Amino acid sequence: xxxxxxxxxxxxxxxxxxxxxxxxxxxxxxxxxxxxxxxxxxxxxxxxxxxxxxxxxxxxxxxxxxxxxxxxxxxxxxxxxxxxxxxxxxxxxxxxxxxxxxxxxxxxxxxxxxxxxxxxxxxxxxxxxxxxxxxxxxxxxxxxxxxxxxxxxxxxxxxxxxxxxxxxxxxxxxxxxxxxxxxxxxxxxxxxxxxxxxxxxxxxxxxxxxxxxxxxxxxxxxxxxxxxxxxxxxxxxxxxxxxxxxxxxxxxxxxxxxxxxxxxxxxxxxxxxxxxxxxxxxxxxxxxxxxxxxxxxxxxxxxxxxxxxxxxxxxxxxxxxxxxxxxxxxxxxxxxxxxxxxxxxxxxxxxxxxxxxxxxxxxxxxxxxxxxxxxxxxxxxxxxxxxxxxxxxxxxxxxxxxxxxxxxxxxxxxxxxxxxxxxxxxxxxxxxxxxxxxxxxxxxxxxxxxxxxxxxxxxxxxxxxxxxxxxxxxxxxxxxxxxxxxxxxxxxxxxxxxxxxxxxxxxxxxxxxxxxxxxxxxxxxxxxxxxxxxxxxxxxxxxxxxxxxxxxxx
Amino acid sequence: xxxxxxxxxxxxxxxxxxxxxxxxxxxxxxxxxxxxxxxxxxxxxxxxxxxxxxxxxxxxxxxxxxxxxxxxxxxxxxxxxxxxxxxxxxxxxxxxxxxxxxxxxxxxxxxxxxxxxxxxxxxxxxxxxxxxxxxxxxxxxxxxxxxxxxxxxxxxxxxxxx
Numbered sequence: 251x252x253x254x255x256x257x258x259x260x261x262x263x264x265x266x267x268x269x270x271x272x273x274x275x276x277x278x279x280x281x282x283x284x285x286x287x288x289x290x291x292x293x294x295x296x297x298x299x300x301x302x303x304x305x306x307x308x309x310x311x312x313x314x315x316x317x318x319x320x321x322x323x324x325x326x327x328x329x330x331x332x333x334x335x336x337x338x339x340x341x342x343x344x345x346x347x348x349x350x351x352x353x354x355x356x357x358x359x360x361x362x363x364x365x366x367x368x369x370x371x372x373x374x375x376x377x378x379x380x381x382x383x384x385x386x387x388x389x390x391x392x393x394x395x396x397x398x399x400x401x402x403x404x405x406x407x408x409x410x411x412x413x414x415x416x417x418x419x420x421x422x423x424x425x426x427x428x429x430x431x432x433x434x435x436x437x438x439x440x441x442x443x444x445x446x447x448x449x450x451x452x453x454x455x456x457x458x459x460x461x462x463x464x465x466x467x468x469x470x471x472x473x474x475x476x477x478x479x480x481x482x483x484x485x486x487x488x489x490x491x492x493x494x495x496x497x498x499x500x501x502x503x504x505x506x507x508x509x510x511x512x513x514x515x516x517x518x519x520x521x522x523x524x525x526x527x528x529x530x531x532x533x534x535x536x537x538x539x540x541x542x543x544x545x546x547x548x549x550x551x552x553x554x555x556x557x558x559x560x561x562x563x564x565x566x567x568x569x570x571x572x573x574x575x576x577x578x579x580x581x582x583x584x585x586x587x588x589x590x591x592x593x594x595x596x597x598x599x600x601x602x603x604x605x606x607x608x609x610x611x612x613x614x615x616x617x618x619x620x621x622x623x624x625x626x627x628x629x630x631x632x633x634x635x636x637x638x639x640x641x642x643x644x645x646x647x648x649x650x651x652x653x654x655x656x657x658x659x660x661x662x663x664x665x666x667x668x669x670x671x672x673x674x675x676x677x678x679x680x681x682x683x684x685x686x687x688x689x690x691x692x693x694x695x696x697x698x699x700x701x702x703x704x705x706x707x708x709x710x711x712x713x714x715x716x717x718x719x720x721x722x723x724x725x726x727x728x729x730x731x732x733x734x735x736x737x738x739x740x741x742x743x744x745x746x747x748x749x750x751x752x753x754x755x756x757x758x759x760x761x762x763x764x765x766x767x768x769x770x771x772x773x774x775x776x777x778x779x780x781x782x783x784x785x786x787x788x789x790x791x792x793x794x795x796x797x798x799x800x801x802x803x804x
Numbered sequence: 805x806x807x808x809x810x811x812x813x814x815x816x817x818x819x820x821x822x823x824x825x826x827x828x829x830x831x832x833x834x835x836x837x838x839x840x841x842x843x844x845x846x847x848x849x850x851x852x853x854x855x856x857x858x859x860x861x862x863x864x865x866x867x868x869x870x871x872x873x874x875x876x877x878x879x880x881x882x883x884x885x886x887x888x889x890x891x892x893x894x895x896x897x898x899x900x901x902x903x904x905x906x907x908x909x910x911x912x913x914x915x916x917x918x919x920x921x922x923x924x925x926x927x928x929x930x931x932x933x934x935x936x937x938x939x940x941x942x943x944x945x946x947x948x949x950x951x952x953x954x955x956x957x958x959x960x961x962x963x964x965x966x
Contacts, residue, residue, distance in 0.1 A: 373823060374830045378873035398873060553867035556860060 255385045255416040256285035259349065262392040263293055266427050268320050270294045270311060270673050272304035276324020277364060278351030281416035296673055296702060298666070299694040301328050305335020306666025306692070307673070309344050313653045314628055314671040316466060318345040318399045325352045326364030329410070330371065334660055336406045337375040341657025342487060343464055345404035347395045348372075354414040355383050372408050379408040385418035393428050400430035403551040404464055432568045433550060435575065444546055444565055445579035448478055451520035453543075453588050456480045457503060459532075460487030460656065461525020461549055463649040467570035468492075471524065474577050479585040481592055483511035485526050487656045490646030500592065504532040505792050506638045509599040512798035514592065518543040525549060525569045528558040529657065534792045548572055601790045601803055607759070610780045612639035612711065614759060619681055619709065620645040622766040627679040628653065628671045632664035632688030635717035638788040640683045662691030665708070669695060672704035679770065682708040686738065687716040696749040699775035707769045708777045710742055713784045721787045725802065746777035755779045807836065808862050809881045809888060809958050812851040815874040816842065823872055824851065833857065833865050837890075837955025848876065852888075852957045854933075881960045888958035892929045892936050897947035898922070906946065913939050924949055 253261065259282060263271065273295060275283045286295055298304040301323045308319030319339075323332050329350040339346045353362040358381075369379045378398050382391050388411070395407040448454060462471050468491045475482050475498055482492055483500035492499045503511035515521055521543040526532065533539035536558050545561040547554070548569060555564045565572055603613045616639060620627070625645050630653040631637040637654055646652040653671060655663040668682040689710050699706050711717075716734040723731050746753030752772055756762040762780060769776035791802045814820045821840055828835050836854040843850045855865060862880065869878045881888075896906055898921075906925065910917055915929035929939055933956060940951075 369819070370822070373826045377871075402871075551871070553864065553871060555867075557864060 251422055252419050253422040254281070254285070254419050255388050255411065256281040258385070258388050258420070258422050259392065259411070259416070260285050260289045260293065261422060261424065262389050263320065264289075265425055266393070266396045267317070268293065270296065271320040271322055272296045272298060272307040272311070272670065273322030274298060274301050274304055274324065274328060276328045276351065278325035278353060278413050279322065279328075279416070281413065282322065282349075282351060282411075294673070295322075296669065296698065298669070298698045300692070301331030302335055302662070303666040303669070303692055303695040303698065305332045305348065306338065306660075306663050307670035308346055308348075309335055309339045309663075310630060310653050310667025310670025311674050312339070312344050312346055312670070313667065314650050315674045316650065318347055318396060319670065320347050320349070322349045323351070324364065325350060325368075326366045328364075329366055329368040333371060333375070334662075335666070336372055336408065338655050338658045338660045338663055339406040340375045340377075342460060342655065343404050344406070345399040346406040347392075347399050348406060348408040350408065350410045351416065352381070352410050352412045355412045356414070358412060368410050369408065375406070376408050377405040379410065381410045381412070382415055383412065385415050385420045388415060388420075389422060389425075393425065397428035397430065400428075402431060402433060432571070433566055435571050436565050436567045440565055441572070441575050442579060444548075444563065445576055447520055447544070447546060447563065448480075448522065449581045449583075453518045454478070454480045454520040454522060455500075455514050455518040455543070456482040456522040456524060457484065457515065457526060458482065458488045458491055458524040459485040459526025461569050462488055462491050463525075465525065465550070465569040467525070467573055468649045470570055470573040470577060474573055474580055477577065478580050478583050479589055480522070481514055481589060483507070483514065485529070485532050485656070486641050486654060488526065489641060489644050489652040489654075490649045493647045494645045497592065498589065502641055505534055505794070506642060506788050506790065508596070509601065509790055509798065509801055509803075510592065510595045512792075512801075513595055513599055515540050516542055516798070517591070521545045523547045523549075523561070527554045530558075530794070533559050535795055535797050538797045610756065610759060610762060610782050612636070612782075612786060613643050615709065615711070615762065615780060616640055616643035616683075617645075618759065618763055618766065619683075622763060623679045623681060623707070623770055627651070627681050628675065629681045629683060630654070630664045630667040630671060631682075632684040632691075633659045633661045634685045634688055635713075635721065635786070635788050636683050636685045636688070636711040638718075639711075661688040664688065665692050665695040665699075665706070668706045668708075669698055669702075669704060672699070672706050673702070680704070680706045682706055684708060684710050685717055686710055686712040686714065686740075687736075689742075690738070690740070693745070696746060696751050696775060696777070700750040703774050705773055706775045707766070708775065710777065710779045711782050712742070712779050713782045713786060714738075715784050717786070718788070720784075724787070725791075726793070742777055742779040746775075751775040751777055753777045753779070755781065757781045805856050805858060808855050808857065809883070809886050809956060810853045810855060810865070811879045811881055811958065811960070812853060812869060813843075813876040814849050814851060815876070816847050816849040817874055820849065820874045821851070823874060824869060827868055827872065828865075831864065831868060833861060837953075839955050839957045841957065852955075854956045879960075881958055885960050886958045887961045888932060888956045889930055890933060890936055890956050891954040892939070892951065893918075893926060894929075894940075894943060894951040895924055895926045895949040896943065897924055897949050899947065902946055909939075909942055915939065
């Protein structure tokens, strides 16, 4: 059948299983939006306040569901507004397809109105990108974009479509969803060698990251951990894979991770690093990280092997496939004496937050959220102190229930991500944990949640400062608080109400608990502002470039 | 730090060179020289890259470049197995007596004089990087007006494997 470029885009989206997209209209995408008008019963389009919000929403949708997120924006500023969202997805290996309109092919390269070379701009932050200059290439290019986004190590792909291509007609033949390409299954001998290392290890530790979530490997990784009784810790991207209450779960490792996690890694004779990349927030000093154990690195991306930390053995593959093959080769072991060291170590070396009954304290706030709203919530965070507290005290029992910008550290990520998650799971409680600094960046998206009646509960940790930078200034810059005390007069309650949301301010734990209960019954968004202490620091902390021996505990 | 020669087969698309160059810039790898040419297959281009680094940088370059969607293969050609050539064009100022001297030197290096004007001549030389460097060492004794080099292009020798 003959279709125009815009209709082809709609058909390919449907064919690839897309039912929700996030976007913002504009001149170069008028034809696409015109087609969308006819497809709006089959493709739900969420109109955000700003393209950045749309890009984070597509990302949050992908993180929460495991499907590829799709964002649509116009040329020029519409496209450049996606950049932070695309880079965020790239750093955390989130599958996303970004579609941008551009000026007509005859106007390309002439500095036309709202023209920008978006493929050039996004070259280093996408897995690949395309300009489609011929409508005959459009369908297959879009299919390639979906295939690349999900194949091997996932990530964002951008397709730029000039306006005349969205109007031009050509024959269209339906196809099937693209199969994601995966690296070949590791060879049997290599698998047996790794299994032998695990079976013969006296003191193994497993360290997992976002690769486990991306590959849908949570249950087989958990099975292996349980079968061989391997104490396990995780990067921020691995939050929720192993239940937080599991006695083998050492919790977070890295700059703000548990001291016991780092110590167990040091005491180990074997470190299984799975679906993680030894970032500088995990291996704060790459030369000195995990020097005693032998390191086995299992990852889908060969370029991660020996990139940051020198390892002893590696296995390239999809984590799920690797673990499915490894599991039968692993002997059941109890490792009583090794596992028993965990509790003793935790009691001895871990940071114990001080309890406080009458003031709002981060650990209790996070605990209250899970207590009142249930452990099945999806939590999306922004970036800074609140993010670290949310990660440290997370009770996520499932992957894809803690959405955070781990690699890029994008302030302003959270609200968009929460919108994406709320659109994916209408019945679920979505909590957006943020700070007064981060929230100011993209709070305009409250209007989206109001329009779409998304019951997102925002919890603002308002400590009146840009807390994480403030903390570094206190620790490393002689308390010279350069521009981290912004003296804002924003009334978040009035602000929420001005947008048509509910707003409430709390100063005590009781007020917060009751605010949460009320928010849980609200059909639209709620903004809860928590008045918190300025001097609260995220602890423990390993200063950048140093090791666990330099950890700050007070 | 060592020098390496990489042969990279890529899709012959607009922008593929920018992608490879962007990757190098982003990761902080240094390219000494880079040449691109078509191959006998019109859909495939051949990039020869000379890079400086250590083993771990080389490993990263190969793995990161291999991940690019339009890159078919990245292959290191060891020095022993590389047949590498580059082309030099050099414009020399002619003062009294230099013409004969320059002609003699060109003869020794089997370089060609490809343009002659009253006050200058252009010499063309093809050869290995070492040969070009040696030739330039001598030319520096005279007045160089301007010069350009193509950078290394290389193929792997089968005879070296025998």
